[in-house]
Amino acid sequence: MKNTGAHFILLLLTVFFSSCANKSDEYIDPRGTDYAGSESCIQCHQATYQMALKSAHYKATAPGTRENILGDFDSAKHIFIYDADTKLVMEKRNDSLYQVLYKNGKEVEAHRFDIIFGIKHAQTAAYWDSNYPYELPISYYKSINNWATSPGFSEKEASFSRKIGKECFACHSSNIGSRFITTNSDSINFLSMDVEDFMNEKTLVYGIDCERCHGPAKKHVNYHLKFPNVKTAYAMVLYDTLKRQQKLDACALCHSGNDKLKVKSRFEFRPGDNLLDYFRGVPKSNDTTNYDVHGNQFLLLSQSKCFTKSEAIDCMTCHNPHENAAKSMASYSKICMSCHSIVKHNSATTKSISDNLLKNNCIECHMPKQPSKSIKFQQSGHQTISNYSLRTHRIATYPIRTK
Numbered sequence: 001m002k003n004t005g006a007h008f009i010l011l012l013l014t015v016f017f018s019s020c021a022n023k024s025d026e027y028i029d030p031r032g033t034d035y036a037g038s039e040s041c042i043q044c045h046q047a048t049y050q051m052a053l054k055s056a057h058y059k060a061t062a063p064g065t066r067e068n069i070l071g072d073f074d075s076a077k078h079i080f081i082y083d084a085d086t087k088l089v090m091e092k093r094n095d096s097l098y099q100v101l102y103k104n105g106k107e108v109e110a111h112r113f114d115i116i117f118g119i120k121h122a123q124t125a126a127y128w129d130s131n132y133p134y135e136l137p138i139s140y141y142k143s144i145n146n147w148a149t150s151p152g153f154s155e156k157e158a159s160f161s162r163k164i165g166k167e168c169f170a171c172h173s174s175n176i177g178s179r180f181i182t183t184n185s186d187s188i189n190f191l192s193m194d195v196e197d198f199m200n201e202k203t204l205v206y207g208i209d210c211e212r213c214h215g216p217a218k219k220h221v222n223y224h225l226k227f228p229n230v231k232t233a234y235a236m237v238l239y240d241t242l243k244r245q246q247k248l249d250a251c252a253l254c255h256s257g258n259d260k261l262k263v264k265s266r267f268e269f270r271p272g273d274n275l276l277d278y279f280r281g282v283p284k285s286n287d288t289t290n291y292d293v294h295g296n297q298f299l300l301l302s303q304s305k306c307f308t309k310s311e312a313i314d315c316m317t318c319h320n321p322h323e324n325a326a327k328s329m330a331s332y333s334k335i336c337m338s339c340h341s342i343v344k345h346n347s348a349t350t351k352s353i354s355d356n357l358l359k360n361n362c363i364e365c366h367m368p369k370q371p372s373k374s375i376k377f378q379q380s381g382h383q384t385i386s387n388y389s390l391r392t393h394r395i396a397t398y399p400i401r402t403k
Contacts, residue, residue, distance in 0.1 A: 030203035031175045031267075034216035038209040041217065044224060049210070054324040056120040057208040060172040064113030069097060070123050071140035071147055080138050080147055080380040088138055088158050090147065099125075099136045101158050111136060111160055115204075117172050122375075122388065124150050126164050131198040133164040141377060143389070148377040151388070155378040166197055169204070170266035171254035171295075174212040177203035213250065213321065215270045237271040244314050249275035251315040252298040257291070293390040294372040304395035310339070329361045336362040367391050368398055 029035035042049040052058050062068040071090060072078050078090040089100045091110075100110040111127040113136070118124065124139040137158045139150040149155050153162075169176045177200045211217050219235035239247055253269050260279040269278060291299050298315070301307050318327075318335055337359065345358060353365075371387030378385055 029175075030177055030205065031211075032216070034218050035211055036216075036218045036221040038211060040221045041210045043221075048322055051324060052210065052322040055322055056118075056324075057213075057321055059119040060117065060208050061169070061204075061206045062116050062119075063206065064097060064116050064125055066092075066097060068116055068119075069113060069125070069140075070119065070142070073097060077146050080149075082155070082157055086157070090138070099138055101160075109160065114201075115206075117168070121390065127160075128201050131200065133199065133201075134160055135162045135164050136160070139377070141386075141388070144379060144386070146379060148379045148386070151375045151377060155380075155382075166199060167258065167262070167266070169199075173207065174205035174209045175203060175267060176200070176205070213271065239271065239316070242272055244311060246272050246274075247314045247316065248298065249273065251321075253278070255295065255315075256298040257296040259290070291394075292372055292374050293370050293392050294375050294388065297393040300392055300394040304393075306339070306395045329363050333360050333362040336366075363391070365398060366395050367393065 027035075027037040027040065029037055038049070059068075066073075073090050073092050080088045082088065085104050087102050089102065091098050091100050093110075097113040098110045099113070101108045111134070113125045114128045115126045115133060116123055117126070121143070122139060122141045125136045126133040127136060128134075135150055135153075137150055137153045137160065138147050140146070141148055153159060166176065166178050178197050205212075215237055217236065220233065223234040224230060239250075242250075250269075250271050252275055253266055256275075262278070263280060264278045266278065269275075291303075293300070301315070307313050318332060340362075345353075350358070368391070369389045370392045371389050375388035376385050377388065
């Protein structure tokens with residue numbers, strides 16, 4: 001009986017210590033041993049973690065499963081017609097989804113949805129082939145609730161040969177490993193070698209996870225699991241302690257366009273770093289002609305008087321990066337009105353727009369939606385090119401738009 005009791009107590013202790021074990025010790029992250037994995041954050045930050053799981057940041061890339069893909073695979077909307085003899089069909093095959101090209105009723109080629117990019121406004125996809133990801137020719141757009149050509153693709157013929165570069169993953173994922181190879185083994189001069197960057201899909205960390213924005217968390221997790229009563233964050237950069245420019249740089253890493261000379265990989269960036277250590281050739285501050293509403297939110301914001309005349313404004317004044325969806329227009333307007341409560345509109349404006357609308361929808365007039373110059377698409381059977389529209393982050397006075 002004594003031995004039985006001792007064994008029972010030993011069993012209880014084993015179960016107890018197993019349940020309290022640090023999950024991060026078992027986790028192997030492709031980014032290195034300093035990383036704990038985002039799931040380790042849920043132990044202390046459950047509410048924030050659950051919110052972030054549904055956010056556009058976290059879903060910037062995801063596996064190409066049915067629950068992650070927005071578009072229709074069942075009705076007539078799942079077919080894109082190129083010409084009388086050629087069509088591309090979104091098809092379900094067993095547990096996978098494909099874009100399948102048919103000519104004269106015969107299948108020409110089929111490629112699986114392996115990765116999807118984006119969820120908030122539109123969604124494009126890619127398939128893997130020999131360590132390279134290739135973009136699929138048809139994407140889904142929420143604005144039309146339908147499939148249309150992927151940006152830059154022809155509406156007259158399907159192409160499956162566009163490679164996706166690592167820089168796309170640098171803003172749409174938390175990590176992907178790559179290596180350089182040369183296809184010219186006879187060359188001695190490195191400058192004349194044909195060098196290509198191929199990627200390892202097993203190292204892809206989907207979406208923008210906790211550690212992409214907050215930095216490696218292994219030390220932080222281990223310390224606070226060992227000392228749960230310590231409330232001061234250990235080995236973790238807190239955004240509240242960062243200077244304004246450091247906060248802006250963390251967002252501008254991916255929200256200031258791709259027209260600058262890259263010095264270091266975005267994947268190396270840590271909160272608190274100086275963005276100018278990673279990029280060169282920032283466009284002149286007074287030139288907004290080339291700032292696109294897609295991906296260039298920070299440089300547009302930097303042109304706003306609200307931004308230049310107030311040191312208090314940064315991206316998180318209006319945005320919670322953990323949130324699933326944007327606030328209502330009224331919620332954003334409250335932020336505007338906290339500084340502009342006594343602003344008076346001119347008579348032409350007050351005659352055109354009601355007083356209630358002026359107070360509850362500053363955004364529609366001062367940050368209107370504008371067409372992107374870089375993202376255009378065409379629907380099946382349509383001759384016109386559609387522009388992908390997004391809300392500009394240049395806060396300014398725009399011409400009044402009335403019905």
